[in-house]
Amino acid sequence: MAQSLVYGIDVGTTKIVALAGRVDTRRGWVEVLSMGEAPSNGLKRGVVVDRGAAGESVAAAIEACGVLGGPVSVGIAGSHISSFNTEVTVLNRSRNLTISNRFLKKLEQEARQLDLHEDEQVVHVVPRGYVLDGSEGVKNPVGLAARKITMRAHVVSGAVSSIQNLLHVVEDCGVRVSRVVLEPLASAEACLLDSDRESGVVLVDVGGGTTDIATFLKGALTHTAVIPIGGENFSADLAYGLKIPQHKSEKMKRRYGTVLSGAVDPVAAVKLDDRYYNASFMSQILEYRAREVFELVRESLEKAHVHNLLPGGAILTGGGSLLDGMTDLAEDILGMRARTATPRRVRGEIKPVQKPQYATSVGLLYFSARHGEPGPKVKGAGATSFGSIVEAVRSWFRGG
Ligand SMILES: Nc1ncnc2c1ncn2[C@@H]1O[C@H](COP(=O)(O)OP(=O)(O)OP(=O)(O)O)[C@@H](O)[C@H]1O
Ligand SMILES: [Mg+2]
Known part of the structure; x- marks a missing residue:
């Protein structure tokens, strides 16, 4: 049995995570072999604003991970991202009309040639389905025969x-x-089951700088968007409202924060560093921001006409989803079921990754394994000890 060694770096707004792991795509699990995390500097709302500071943060995470180089998958977000649905049609000129993987690559290349603004480039072309000589609804056309193939x-x-x-x-x-x-x-790879994607869901990753969404229906990606608001805005609002520095408001938010102000006793007080603060006022500030986030999510879903195609509801992840009451408020504003999700099917000794703030980094490993160009195969990995796999990762990174 062979499994893929894969590597990912999540360059987040609040933290950088470097991971090395192995993925069994057939059985659907990931084992994190090595992990390094460092606080993120030099990023704002998901994009690099200071190359030196961001580089140092990434270097610190790589060093903590213990791996020194090699092809990695890197997460991207930010409000510069845009997405749309399109279709391309190509005539199949092969003699037996059979569709090959190479032919599908050609269709993807074709989709990459779309007229974009000169400052923009394609990040992903994700096939949603194929039409073969007018027959709709084909998910995997490889091996089928057709003359005219349309890829959505x-x-x-x-x-x-x-x-x-x-x-x-x-x-x-x-x-x-x-x-x-x-x-x-990437987060969707880590948190969603195939059945979620089939039934129709929206994944909402509430990070530090951005809230990212992806919707799926009948197994296919239907819409993506990046909303430039994240957990840092909640903390900044709290700092402003309570007239305290942000590192304190961050603590307050995590310890006492809720976005359900109606459930908070209007005279209750919470204590931080010998000072008392009104808990209800705090929750009103947080609720106001959370409402804005979910209203923007709803608007984005409505604009893309996918709002009524999500019977599986909303699946929240990212560090910001840990704030008390987020799922209740999401249900209220989006008008659908909501729950939080952590990376699933994670094996091995590095358990901290089973938290929502690691959805993207674990997802990068799944994504790399599922979408080709993996690292070297580990022959007979099932019988190999944890330590020797880590050594294999390291020596491969060293080029040895
Ligand atoms: N227990 C908690 N309660 C409330 N908020 C929390 C909690 N733990 C983390 N957060 C918030 O989660 C946010 C960080 O989330 P995450 O680690 O997913 O972001 P990131 O990946 O660094 O950023 P981005 O994806 O936006 O670039 C921070 O704003 C932090 O305040
Ligand atoms: Mg993130």
């Missing part, structure tokens, strides 16, 4: 400069980037 796809594009800045920051650390992955797509 969701295309994600981003600003060339923001993508370059992200690549520079990681490559400054001597690491080769094999691909950039839209963060909510």
Whole structure:
């Protein structure tokens, strides 16, 4: 049995996470072999604003992970990202009319040629389904025969400069980037089951700088969006409202915060560093911001006409989803069921990754394994000990 060694770096607004792991795509599990985390500097709302500071943060995470180089998948977000649905049609000129994987690659290449603004480039072409000689609803056309093939796809594009800045920051650390992955797509890989994608769900990753969404229906990606508001805004509002520094408001938020102000006793007080604060006032500030986030999510879903196609409801993840009451408020504003999700099917000894704030980084490993160009195969990995796999990762990163 062979499994893929894969590597990911989530360059988040509040933290950088570097992971090395192995994924069994057939059975659907990931084992995190090594993990490094560092506080993030030099990023704002998901994009690099200071190359030096961001580079140092990424280097610290890589060092903590203990791996020194190699092709990694890197997460991308930010309000420069846009996405749309499109279709391309190509005539099949092969003699037996059979559709090959190579032919599908050609369709994807075709979709990448779409007319974009010169400052933009395609990040993903995600096929949503195929039409073969007028027959709709084909998910996997390989091996089938057809003359005229239409691919329906969701295309994600981003600003060339923001993508370059992200690549520079990681490559400054001597690491080769094999691909950039839209963060909510990575998070979805970690948190959603195939049955979720089939029934129709929206994944909402509430991070520190951005809230990223991805919707799925009948197994296919239907819509993605990046909303430039995250947990840091909640803390900043609280700092402003309570007239305290942000590192204190961050503590207050995590310890006492809720977005359900109606459930808080109007005269209750909470204590931090020998001072008392009105709990109801605090929750009103947080609720106001949370309402804005979910209203923007709803608007985005409505604009994309997918709002009524999500019977599986909303699945919240990211560190911001840990704030008390977020799922209740999401249900209220989005008008659908909501729950939080953590990375699923994680094996091995590194358990901290089973938290919502690691959805993107774990998802990058799943994404790399599922979408090709993996690292070297570990032959007979099932019988190999944990330690020797870590050594294999390290020596491979060293090029040995
Ligand atoms: N227990 C908690 N309660 C409330 N909020 C929390 C909690 N733990 C973390 N957060 C918030 O989660 C946010 C960070 O989430 P996450 O780690 O997913 O972001 P990120 O990946 O660094 O950022 P982004 O994805 O936006 O670039 C912070 O704003 C933090 O305040
Ligand atoms: Mg994130």
